[in-house]
Amino acid sequence: MRAGVALALTTATLVLAAGCDRAAPPQPQPAPQAPPDPMVHTIALPDIPPPQLPDAPGREMLVGACSTCHTPRYVLDQPPFPRRTWAAEVDKMRHTFGAPFPEEMSKPIVDYLVAVRGANG
Amino acid sequence: MRPNHLRRRDFLAGVGAVALASSCDRRRLPGDAGAPAASAAPASSAWPEKSPALILHAERPPNLEMPLEHLRHDLTPNDLMFVRWHLAGVPTSVDLRTFRLTLAGHVDRPLSLSYDELRKLEPTSLVAVNQCSGNSRALFSPRVPGVQWAGGALGNARWTGVRLRTLLDRAGVRAGARCVTLRGLDQPPIQGPPPFQKSLDIDRARDPDVLVAWAMNDQPLPMLNGFPLRLVVPGWYSTYWVKSLTELTVLDTAFEGFWMAKAYRVPKTDGADEAPEHLATETVPISRMDVRSVVVRPEPGARLRLGAPCAMDGVAFDGGSGIARVEVSVDGGARWQDAQLDPDLGKYSFRRWRFAWTPTEPGPRTIAVRATSASGEVQRPTPQWNRGGYMRNVYERTPVVVS
Numbered sequence: 001m002r003a004g005v006a007l008a009l010t011t012a013t014l015v016l017a018a019g020c021d022r023a024a025p026p027q028p029q030p031a032p033q034a035p036p037d038p039m040v041h042t043i044a045l046p047d048i049p050p051p052q053l054p055d056a057p058g059r060e061m062l063v064g065a066c067s068t069c070h071t072p073r074y075v076l077d078q079p080p081f082p083r084r085t086w087a088a089e090v091d092k093m094r095h096t097f098g099a100p101f102p103e104e105m106s107k108p109i110v111d112y113l114v115a116v117r118g119a120n121g
Numbered sequence: 122m123r124p125n126h127l128r129r130r131d132f133l134a135g136v137g138a139v140a141l142a143s144s145c146d147r148r149r150l151p152g153d154a155g156a157p158a159a160s161a162a163p164a165s166s167a168w169p170e171k172s173p174a175l176i177l178h179a180e181r182p183p184n185l186e187m188p189l190e191h192l193r194h195d196l197t198p199n200d201l202m203f204v205r206w207h208l209a210g211v212p213t214s215v216d217l218r219t220f221r222l223t224l225a226g227h228v229d230r231p232l233s234l235s236y237d238e239l240r241k242l243e244p245t246s247l248v249a250v251n252q253c254s255g256n257s258r259a260l261f262s263p264r265v266p267g268v269q270w271a272g273g274a275l276g277n278a279r280w281t282g283v284r285l286r287t288l289l290d291r292a293g294v295r296a297g298a299r300c301v302t303l304r305g306l307d308q309p310p311i312q313g314p315p316p317f318q319k320s321l322d323i324d325r326a327r328d329p330d331v332l333v334a335w336a337m338n339d340q341p342l343p344m345l346n347g348f349p350l351r352l353v354v355p356g357w358y359s360t361y362w363v364k365s366l367t368e369l370t371v372l373d374t375a376f377e378g379f380w381m382a383k384a385y386r387v388p389k390t391d392g393a394d395e396a397p398e399h400l401a402t403e404t405v406p407i408s409r410m411d412v413r414s415v416v417v418r419p420e421p422g423a424r425l426r427l428g429a430p431c432a433m434d435g436v437a438f439d440g441g442s443g444i445a446r447v448e449v450s451v452d453g454g455a456r457w458q459d460a461q462l463d464p465d466l467g468k469y470s471f472r473r474w475r476f477a478w479t480p481t482e483p484g485p486r487t488i489a490v491r492a493t494s495a496s497g498e499v500q501r502p503t504p505q506w507n508r509g510g511y512m513r514n515v516y517e518r519t520p521v522v523v524s
Contacts, residue, residue, distance in 0.1 A: 004219030005306050007210040008181075042214040043169035043344045048180040069209055069310050071181040079264040089266055096379065098313020121263075 008045055051076055058112030065101035065109060066093070080119035086110050170343035172200040178268050182206035183345055187273035192417045192436050195463075195471055196248070197276030199337050204345045205253055205274065205359070207317050207380075210308035212365045215349055222288075222333065222350060226302075226371035229293030236349050240335060242283040247330060249355035249469035250277050250438045251362060254385055254407050258510030263397055265510040272415065277438070277471040280353040282334030286327045288369070294323065297373045301326040303352055306365035319361055320376035321354065330355050330441075330469070333366060355469035356441030357408055358511075360385045381406055386509065393512045394505035401507075409440035411514040412500055414447055414474070414492035423521045425486075430479045433460075436471040437492035443468035446493040449476040453487035453518065454502070460490070468495070480523040491516040 050071050053059050063072055081089075087110050093099040094106065101109075168175065168185060175185040185204040191197065217236045225231040253274035258267050268274075289301070300320045307317055325331070332353040335341065342348040347364030354361040360380075376382075387393040388401030392411070395401040414437035425431050437444045443465065448457040463473035480486070491500045504515040 004216030005212055006214035007306070007308050008213050039217045040214065041217070041341075041344060041348055045169070045183070045211075045213060046167040046180070048177070050180070069314065071179050073177075073179050077178050077269050078266060079259075079269065081264070081266060085266060096315070096383065098311070100311065100313070 004040075006042070054116045056112055056115040058108040058115070061105055062109045062112050065099060065105055068100060069097065075113065075117060078117055080117050081113075082119050082121035083110065083114050084121075086113040086117070089113075168204070168345065170200060171204065171345060172198070174201065175204070176271075176273065178270070182209045182211055184268050185345075186270055187276060189271075189273050189415065189417065190420075191273075192415055192471075193434075195277065195436075195466060195473060196338055197278055199278070199340055199343055199346070202251065202276040202278065202337070202343070202346050203253065203274045205268070206307060206345075206364075208307050208314060209310040212306040212344065212348075215306070215344075215365070217349060220349060220367070222367055222369070224288050224292045224369040224371070226369075227295045227298045227373045228289075228371050229295060230291070232288060232292050234288075236335070239283055239333065239350070242287060244281050245284055245329075245332060246279055246281040247332070247353075247355060247469060248277065248279045248467040249353060250275060250410070250471060251353075251359045252276075252410055252438075254358040254360050254511045255509065257513040260504070260513060261506060261510045262504070263506075265508060267510050277436070277466075278337045279339065280332055280334040280351075280355075281336040281339065282332040282350070282353065284329055285331045285333055285352070285369075286329055288333065289327060289371070292371070294371055295373070298323045298371050299374060300372050300376050302368075302370045302372060302376050302378070303361070303363040303366060304368040304370075305347070305363045306367050315379035317363070317380055318376075318378045319363055320372075320378070320381050321361060323371070325354070325357075356410060356439075358385075358410055360407065385511075387511050388507050392501060392505045392514075393507050395507050397506065397508075407509075407511055410438070411512050412439035412444075412492050412494040412498045413437065413514045414490045414500065414516065416488060416490050416517065416519045419488070419519065419521055421519050421521075425480050425521050425523045427480055427483050427523050430477055433476040433478055433488070434473060435490060436473055437490075438469075438471050439492070439494035439496075439498060441469050442494045442496035442498070444472035444492055445495045445497075447472070447474035448491050448493075449474075449478075450489040450491075451478055451480075451486055454489045454516075457491070483523050485520060485522050488519040488521060489516050 051073050053072050090106050090110050178184040183204050187201050187203045191201045221233045223233045255267050256270050256274040257272045259269040259271050300322050302320045304318045334351050334353045350366045352363045352366050385407050386404040387407045388395040389403040389405045416435040418434050437447050447460040449460050450457050460474035460476040493499045500514050500516040
């Protein structure tokens with residue numbers, strides 16, 4: 001990691017900002033920190049819990065395999081797709097994005113996606 | 122289906138509802154069905170330096186959409202500019218004492234510049250639309266995977282920074298240079314995903330309007346919009362507007378990274394159009410924005426009063442030639458009349474159009490708007506389709522009821 005730069009790499013870094021007032025106008029300058037340092041700009045990302053996905057076989061497998069890199073809300077953001085579209089997405093995640101799950105988990109994950117966001121075609 | 126349908130429902134359900142001033146009544150029609158997608162997500166809240174009105178598509182990485190009501194601003198307020206990150210390792214703290222922008226590779230004198238050093242260089246300002254390649258992906262038919270942006274993955278702002286060309290000249294680009302790669306502070310959360318790295322051909326990078334910007338609307342960039350520095354490539358989709366820019370490398374070869382060679386590609390066809398059953402065999406990196414216009418007022422489903430004037434307005438923009446003409450139809454596209462254009466804020470900016478309409482007959486009506494660019498490009502009468510859900514520019518139709 002580069003010097004002087006912090007990244008939101010783990011959920012442990014997602015800490016609610018003390019004194020973060022929703023009603024306050026947007027602040028172009030760094031949020032209040034103690035002690036304030038005008039040369040360091042730091043934000044705290046909100047602690048929005050990941051959504052509960054619909055219950056169907058394979059849910060825990062999907063959450064375990066996919067949540068390392070992104071929120072399972074990505075699934076809820078999608079419209080229904082046919083199996084071949086979901087299979088291509090899961091394949092892309094494994095092969096292009098290096099998602100850390102073995103080949104044999106692909107089918108149950110695709111089955112889950114088809115169960116909760118499936119379409120004919 | 123219209124972009125307004127999605128975000129309006131979420132917006133009204135959220136905490137940030139804002140009263141809108143217009144002569145057009147905006148009661149919703151009973152049974153006015155919106156599209157699904159983003160409605161499953163709660164309103165975003167407490168995003169630093171951002172408005173709670175933004176629509177949450179994802180919390181990790183952050184993906185936040187602006188409700189289209191806010192296109193009533195000629196310059197999008199900084200807290201309403203949409204947010205799009207690809208990788209969960211987004212920057213959350215930057216120490217300006219140690220932050221550097223480097224420019225290396227096929228150059229004579231590699232640079233390493235601090236924020237303060239950059240800001241001492243001659244600043245340039247311009248107003249430009251920042252629009253995601255996949256804006257309005259949710260309106261594609263058949264639907265395509267990806268963040269399901271309704272229409273608010275765009276905004277317009279005044280950007281201030283130093284010309285990239287100035288930095289390239291300081292570094293002394295060597296003969297034979299082909300492109301400049303662009304890298305920000307964001308990181309993949311694990312080893313495996315390709316880092317988000319883009320490239321611009323050297324000629325595009327040397328365009329005097331391409332800026333390394335430190336200010337948006339005369340304020341520092343919000344962290345989620347790329348503090349401390351963001352590349353601004355006016356006229357081109359924001360995939361090239363790399364946020365938290367820290368590393369520039371001049372190459373004497375083509376750049377074959379994933380985000381250029383595999384992602385953000387469009388069919389090499391007219392209007393980036395292809396058929397689901399006959400995908401184009403040749404694709405190219407997405408680049409210049411096509412011409413678009415949006416109706417802001419009245420909103421879809423508005424009930425307009427018979428005989429009462431309705432002040433309609435919206436915005437139009439293109440990939441950098443400017444907007445020459447905007448036409449409005451109040452009969453679904455059969456007959457067109459010229460809208461009035463507000464003063465020009467620059468060829469890369471939103472251009473606001475206005476049209477006064479006094480309905481004289483009751484019943485359902487469809488408002489349509491189409492823009493023509495200064496280069497003669499007109500919006501499409503029928504939607505294109507492509508596998509990535511990119512570059513939608515059909516003229517949109519807004520249903521209203523006169524009573």
